[in-house]
Amino acid sequence: MKFDGIKKRFFIKNKLLKKGIRNILSQNSIINKEFAISNLRRLYYLALIAAPMSLINIIKFLFFIGVESREEILWRSGIIAAHSTIVATAIMLGAISSHMLNKEKLNILSAIAVKFFAIAFILIIGAVIVTLDQLVTSNITPFLIACTVTALVFIIRPIVSIPIYLAAYIIYDLLLRLTQRNKVILASNQVNGITIIGIGICLSIILWKNNINNLVQRRYIEQQKKKLEELNAELEYKNKKLEHLAACDSMTGLLNRREFERIVSHELSRMRRYEYTSCVIIVDIDFFKKVNDEYGHPAGDELLRQFSFILKSELREFDIVGRWGGEEFIILLPDVSVFDGRKVAERLRQVIEKYNFTINGRVVKITASFGVAELSYEETEAFNKCYDRADKALYMAKKSGRNCVKVIW
Structure with missing residues (x-):
């Protein structure tokens, strides 16, 4: 009996949550605004971290990494150029996101455009750095980092995240072929790239669902709080009315x-x-x-x-x-x-x-x-x-x- 009661409560709670999610999903303007603000904030903090980290990498490659062969020279120059691009783009995106967050009225379409630009840049720069790394190593960690960062930082609808990561994989695969001549390593990196894309999609979907659930719960709490405030106001009004009735003559309104x-x-x-x-x-x-x-x-x-x-x-x-x-x-x-x-x-x-x-x-x-x-x-x-x-x-x-x-x- 106790188990049945717990099961029933869980079923009711789950049903209410699903209903709340459907209601939220039907209100696209609410989702777009909430998530646009959240994405801009996350982008701002990401830019604050990415710019100095890439700057440190540039300094390291300029002064502390020696190169000898033609491939190594090309690799170092390409990495420095890539990280310089990251620094410049991070500063630009940080400034844009800060400006948009400080505006009285947020332009949702502009915020969405900035988000997709940032996602595309991160995924492409990750693929570019992996391509450059193939000159000296078979490592594909930068692409893994790029996919993980975009999945964990940005809130993306599943219906959008899947084609984004598939497109990123195509770019990754095409660029990889330019510098990786070893067919075995190429095949291995291609397979690993599919796994990385799968991880990115999975993390993105999980983050989306968690944020939707949080939004539903927050809206529910706000609604309950509003109802409680209305009930308290009504109760206060009735208490004052009772106090008035207890203190005043009902006919004249004067004190009794x-x-x-x-x-x-x-x-x-x-x-x-x-x-x-x-x-x-x-x-x-x-x-x-x-x-x-x-x-x-x-x-x-x-x-x-x-x-x-x-x-x-x-x-x-x-x-x-x-x-x-x-x-x-x-x-x-x-x-x-x-x-x-x-x-x-x-x-x-x-x-x-x-x-x-x-x-x-x-x-x-x-x-x-x-x-x-x-x-x-x-x-x-x-x-x-x-x-x-x-x-x-x-x-x-x-x-x-x-x-x-x-x-x-």
């Missing part, structure tokens, strides 16, 4: 009683620290029951929303407004004296009295009563005592005929 008391507690801590007093105002809509009776409860709810909007818009941004219950509201004015708090309450009263509330297309006029009291940090149970005083002041306002402001100093 529990959240208002929490903020007041926090404000009292600040008041003790910086030694200032604040002011609490309790507001009650006059004859609100008549509105419900005459226009219905939905109309009453709409009036509460408009009333809440007025309170919020007429106060400072950092003033705290909450719905205490029913048609009763409560306001905390931080760092405001009772004297100034009374002025604020009076201004609110006048605004409400003049405001045209619109209910079902009809204008409704209402008034409100206000009770004001000081919130002092020096008292024990400061908010409860302040609330009692403000509530008594509100009661006095109602007893005095409503639509007025009363203060208990």
Whole structure:
């Protein structure tokens, strides 16, 4: 059973990977761009290595390798010329690849052209050096190096790499015949050349497949990361929404009683620290029951929303407004004296009295009563005592005929 489970997971993973590869392969522009950038980077670093190495070989052949026969002289001159060409070409390709990588927008076709030029040059120069080596030795290592380097450095599609290496073998075979007169050695090198080409094709295909798999996995990780970010954003939004629902009155959007008391507690801590007093105002809509009776409860709810909007818009941004219950509201004015708090309450009263509330297309006029009291940090149970005083002041306002402001100093 355990083996079956492992087999099943492997099958699913393999199926998803194949699906991802098919999706990637169908998006040629993505592959071309990703691999073009990768090939240019690899070419740049290859050029940095190839130029000084060939320069060292030139110096070695010029000053440290002695020659006597005509073939050896021709061999040394040819090798020096070949490595000089490598130095010049490496510098040129390094500069081109660096320039293309630093451009804001990469020209994909140009990058592909540079890649194929580099591959062709490496394979041909490898075949040329082998041809020159046949003057003094049967060694074909340069062609092996050329095929291995192109296979391992450059990412080439299998459908393209196969004809490239076959063409390289034809050039290798034709050039080899020019300098290798020994038929046995020639035949041996030809056979070994086929093996080398096979190695090049095999390595190229393996590298292509590995890079495709890496691209699929990277894209999959990016997609999963994006989904996770979207889920986190959605979760954060929902958490904020839940926090808002927990802290605010669903009808008016003002703070609910529990959240208002929490903020007041926090404000009292600040008041003790910086030694200032604040002011609490309790507001009650006059004859609100008549509105419900005459226009219905939905109309009453709409009036509460408009009333809440007025309170919020007429106060400072950092003033705290909450719905205490029913048609009763409560306001905390931080760092405001009772004297100034009374002025604020009076201004609110006048605004409400003049405001045209619109209910079902009809204008409704209402008034409100206000009770004001000081919130002092020096008292024990400061908010409860302040609330009692403000509530008594509100009661006095109602007893005095409503639509007025009363203060208990």
